[in-house]
Amino acid sequence: MSFFKKLKNRLTGSSSKIDEGLDAIVSEGSEASITQSPEPTINAPVTPPAEPTAQEPKKSGILGRMFGGEETVARRTLDDDMLEQLEELLITADMGVDTALRVTANMAEGRLGKKLSVPEIKQLMVDEITRIMDPVARPMPLYAKKPQVVLVVGVNGAGKTTTIGKLASQFQAAGKKVVIAAGDTFRAAAVEQLQVWGDRAGVPVLTAPEGSDPASLAFDAMTQAEADGADLLMIDTAGRLQNRADLMEELAKIVRVIRKKDPDAPHNTLLVLDATTGQNAVQQVKVFQQLADVSGLVMTKLDGTAKGGVLVALADQFGLPIHAIGVGEQIDDLAPFDPQEFSAALVGTEL
Numbered sequence: 001m002s003f004f005k006k007l008k009n010r011l012t013g014s015s016s017k018i019d020e021g022l023d024a025i026v027s028e029g030s031e032a033s034i035t036q037s038p039e040p041t042i043n044a045p046v047t048p049p050a051e052p053t054a055q056e057p058k059k060s061g062i063l064g065r066m067f068g069g070e071e072t073v074a075r076r077t078l079d080d081d082m083l084e085q086l087e088e089l090l091i092t093a094d095m096g097v098d099t100a101l102r103v104t105a106n107m108a109e110g111r112l113g114k115k116l117s118v119p120e121i122k123q124l125m126v127d128e129i130t131r132i133m134d135p136v137a138r139p140m141p142l143y144a145k146k147p148q149v150v151l152v153v154g155v156n157g158a159g160k161t162t163t164i165g166k167l168a169s170q171f172q173a174a175g176k177k178v179v180i181a182a183g184d185t186f187r188a189a190a191v192e193q194l195q196v197w198g199d200r201a202g203v204p205v206l207t208a209p210e211g212s213d214p215a216s217l218a219f220d221a222m223t224q225a226e227a228d229g230a231d232l233l234m235i236d237t238a239g240r241l242q243n244r245a246d247l248m249e250e251l252a253k254i255v256r257v258i259r260k261k262d263p264d265a266p267h268n269t270l271l272v273l274d275a276t277t278g279q280n281a282v283q284q285v286k287v288f289q290q291l292a293d294v295s296g297l298v299m300t301k302l303d304g305t306a307k308g309g310v311l312v313a314l315a316d317q318f319g320l321p322i323h324a325i326g327v328g329e330q331i332d333d334l335a336p337f338d339p340q341e342f343s344a345a346l347v348g349t350e351l
Contacts, residue, residue: 017089017092017093018089018090018093018122018125018346018347018348019348021089021092022089022118022121022122023118025076025082025085025086025089026074026075026076026116026117026118026121027074027076028076028085029076029077029081029082030074030075030076073117074117074118075115075116075117076115076116077113077114077115077116078108078111078112078113078114078115078116079112079113083104083105083108086104086107086121087100087101087104088100090103090104090309093308093309093346094278094279094308094309094310094313095309095310095312095313096279096282096309096310096312096313096316096317098313098316098317099132099309099312099313099316099317102132102316103125103128103129103132103312106128106131107121107124107125107128111124119349122347122348122349123349125343125347126340126343126344126347126349129312129339129342129343129346129347130339130340130343132312132315132316133311133312133315133322133337133339133342133343134339135315135319136315136319136320136321136322136337136339137321137322137336137337137338137339138296138321138322138323139323139324139336140167140268140270140296140321140323140324141268142176142231142232143267145264145267146226146229146230146231147179147222147225147226147230147231147232147233148231148232148233148267148268149222149225149233149235149258149262149265149266149267149268150232150233150234150235150266150267150268150269150270151218151235151237151254151255151258151266151268151269151270151292152164152234152235152236152237152269152270152272153237153240153251153269153270153271153272153288153292153294154237154239154271154272154273154274154284154288155239155240155274155277155284156239156240157239157274158239158272158273158274158277158300159272159274159300159301159326160184160236160237160239160272161184161190161193161194161236162193162197162300162326162329163270163272163298163300163324163326163334164180164194164197164234164236165180165193165194165196165197165198165200165201166197166326166331166333166334167234167324167334168180168197168198168201168203168232168234169197169200169201169203169331170331170334171231171232172201172202172203173201176231176232177228177229177230177231177232178201178203178230178231178232178233178234179203179204179206179221179224179225179228179230179232179233179234180194180197180198180203180204180205180206180233180234180235180236181205181206181217181218181221181233181234181235181236182194182195182205182206182207182208182217182236183214183217183218183221183235183236183237183238183254184214184236184237184238184239185208185209185210185211185212185213185214185217185238186210186211186238187238188210190236190238191205191207191210194236195207204228206220206221206224208220214237214238214250214254215250215253215254215256215257215258216257218235218254218257218258219257219258219260219261221233221235222258222261222262222265223261235254235258235266237251237254238250248287248291251291251292252291252292255292255293268295268296269292269293269294269295269296270294270295270296270297270298270323271284271285271288271289271292271294271296271297271298271320272297272298272299272300273285273297273298273299273300273314274299274300274301275299275300275301275302275308275310275311276301277310278310279310279313281299281310281314282310282313282314282317285297285314285317285318285320289318289320294320295320295321296320296321296322296323297314297320297321297322297323298322298323298324298325298326298334299311299322299324299325299326300325300326300334301326301327302325302326302327303327303328303333308342308345308346309346311325311342312346322337323336323337324336324337325337325342
């Protein structure tokens with residue numbers, strides 16, 4: 001199964017919400033549109049009707065048989081009331097007020113007063129969402145610098161450890177020499193999980209005794225990765241709530257310590273976000289960006305939410321690169337972010 005199919009299947013909660021919402025919005029005050037065939041001319045030779053082609057839907061229904069046209073298509077005139085309903089629909093998908101207003105305003109430009117069908121509205125929506133997200137769809141940059149230090153941060157349960165394992169495995173498969181540092185020294189399960197991924201990918205995992213100073217481990221890991229000639233050093237960090245000053249200071253300490261060894265490190269700071277947290281992800285980006293100079297985002301658990309629109313809000317508000325998105329636990333459930341695929345899956349339409 002392609003990643004798009006998987007993403008679309010697993011974003012069903014969000015896309016069906018938009019599907020159902022659009023159907024209801026257009027049906028309310030809609031007008032039936034019927035395509036009529038031209039009247040036959042007198043004395044014109046009568047030819048049997050051609051069989052419908054694959055591209056030409058069969059005529060069905062009473063009106064279709066009466067007028068010789070296609071099935072009726074519900075259309076509604078795009079006006080202020082309809083725009084307000086579209087805004088509310090996007091807000092329920094967690095797109096945020098400002099982004100929802102921007103999307104609908106662009107959809108309406110030059111189209112007010114026109115009659116639109118659900119498929120036409122979907123395509124406009126996909127186009128506008130894609131336009132917002134195109135500039136931020138960038139894979140994690142790889143540099144000539146060795147080792148390239150990648151610090152991975154995020155709140156508790158966001159999926160940092162699994163994301164590191166998947167990225168490390170993918171980079172290793174692409175021919176890069178990777179080292180992982182298990183910087184979550186307070187949670188034995190995180191270390192064990194990384195070691196499982198390390199064994200699976202053939203990537204060494206550097207650990208320290210439980211309760212050790214994670215900044216010290218990060219410093220030692222940089223020394224080891226340099227000695228091993230590693231291309232990438234990926235440093236896991238303990239999950240921390242953005243409103244806990246003590247935990248956030250600990251993260252700041254990690255950054256200060258590794259900069260003693262390399263003033264430019266970390267070369268990438270990836271913030272892993274859990275899609276199920278919805279608009280709370282916006283606040284997380286604000287706090288982590290101030291503290292750890294976030295360079296890119298990875299969003300996980302899009303298979304567990306009906307509100308994937310928060311990713312659109314993040315792209316619109318912060319403009320940070322979105323490197324990858326995840327829709328499950330398997331290694332191929334994390335893939336580079338594709339704005340066209342994501343937009344189509346979110347709205348519930350085909351590419």
